[in-house]
Amino acid sequence: MRYLLTLYGDESLRDSSTPEQSKRMMDEYTALTKEWLDKGLMLSGEGLDSSSTATTVRVRGGERVITDGPFAESKEQLGGYYLVDCESQDEAIELAARIPIARWGSVEVRPVMNYEAVGSEPPTWRSEYQGKKYMLTLWGDESQWESWTPEQLQESMKLWGDYDRDATAAGVLLGGEGLEPSPTAKTVRVRDDERIVSDGPFAETKEQLGGFYLLDCKDLDEAIEWAAKVPVPDDAPVEIRPVMDYTGTSYEDIERRVEARQ
Numbered sequence: 001m002r003y004l005l006t007l008y009g010d011e012s013l014r015d016s017s018t019p020e021q022s023k024r025m026m027d028e029y030t031a032l033t034k035e036w037l038d039k040g041l042m043l044s045g046e047g048l049d050s051s052s053t054a055t056t057v058r059v060r061g062g063e064r065v066i067t068d069g070p071f072a073e074s075k076e077q078l079g080g081y082y083l084v085d086c087e088s089q090d091e092a093i094e095l096a097a098r099i100p101i102a103r104w105g106s107v108e109v110r111p112v113m114n115y116e117a118v119g120s121e122p123p124t125w126r127s128e129y130q131g132k133k134y135m136l137t138l139w140g141d142e143s144q145w146e147s148w149t150p151e152q153l154q155e156s157m158k159l160w161g162d163y164d165r166d167a168t169a170a171g172v173l174l175g176g177e178g179l180e181p182s183p184t185a186k187t188v189r190v191r192d193d194e195r196i197v198s199d200g201p202f203a204e205t206k207e208q209l210g211g212f213y214l215l216d217c218k219d220l221d222e223a224i225e226w227a228a229k230v231p232v233p234d235d236a237p238v239e240i241r242p243v244m245d246y247t248g249t250s251y252e253d254i255e256r257r258v259e260a261r262q
Contacts, residue, residue: 002043002112003092004179005082006209008202009105010075011050028100036084041095044083044125044175046214047244048135051077055220055240057227064228071139071239072203076105078137078241081212083112083177089186096188097195108202109186113178113211120157123164125175129216133174133243134223136213140236141206142181159231167215172226176213207236214243 017025029047036042054070070077079101086092089109096107115122145156160178167173185201201208213230217223220240227238 001086001088002177003084003086003089004110004112004177004212005084005092005096005099006078006108006110006202007080007082007099007101007105008076008108009079009101011077011079012075013104014079015050025100032098032100036082036095041084041086042082043085044214045081046133046135047080047246048078049242049244051241053242055224055227057224057238057240058236059228059234061234064224066224070241071137071207071237072205074203076202078209078239079105080244081135093186093188093197096186097190102188102190105189106202107188108209109188110182110201110209111180111184113180115178118157119154120161123173123176124168126168126173126216129174131216131218131222134215134217134220135241135243136215136223136227136230137209137239137241138211138213138230138232138236139207139239140210140232142208142210143206144233146181156231163229163231166229167213167226172215172217172222174214174216176211178211179209182208 014022033042033045051070054068056067056069056071058065082095082099084092084095086095089111092109096102096109099107101107145153148156164173164176182201187198187200187202189196215223215226217226220242223240227240230238232238
């Protein structure tokens with residue numbers, strides 16, 4: 001079963017790190033990622049640029065509203081993700097506890113949506129890209145769709161399917177996943193080598209992370225165009241974050257190995 005591990009942390013700690021500390025941390029991420037690839041656990045993963053580079057897109061009554069900065073104005077921000085293939089949630093929690101950011105931040109473990117249960121097909125990932133990668137994170141009030149009728153749910157899934165086909169035909173879609181509801185989440189922290197696992201999502205708010213798209217766009221303006229087309233409800237935000245540039249790092253090799261698995 002697939003699980004999305006989303007990484008949250010205080011960016012000021014990263015910004016204040018010395019070059020030596022940053023290298024040690026990146027080396028640790030590199031070693032962990034290589035191990036997971038060798039064991040067939042890791043399906044995908046990306047680090048994100050600082051939340052200061054984020055753009056949040058909302059559509060209100062057909063009018064696009066764009067604001068600089070992330071959706072959540074908090075000290076701990078989304079910093080990246082791993083998509084892993086595990087036999088159980090317990091195994092996913094084991095992996096989450098080994099991610100370096102769990103020692104000072106949090107890792108949220110969420111099952112990926114059961115697409116067959118909602119009458120849809122799982123997305124197909126595309127590995128190669130030509131422009132720059134942008135991650136669109138989708139946030140919303142889960143109580144809205146929990147009250148939908150089966151007919152409303154089916155119509156919604158049709159809109160998502162249309163978006164996926166249009167983005168694929170335009171050559172911008174690299175991948176994406178929907179997530180199970182936030183009550184299925186576990187949040188993992190490690191403090192003084194002790195693992196702390198709590199039920200529920202990292203953020204206790206009305207609007208929760210519901211999924212993501214990974215796009216291949218020539219620039220931010222194009223990413224905004226596609227973000228505005230995502231079929232979220234009118235009052236739901238879509239956050240756009242550039243993916244970290246791994247050029248000149250050992251992560252370049254990791255990217256090639258992930259692509260070889262797809």
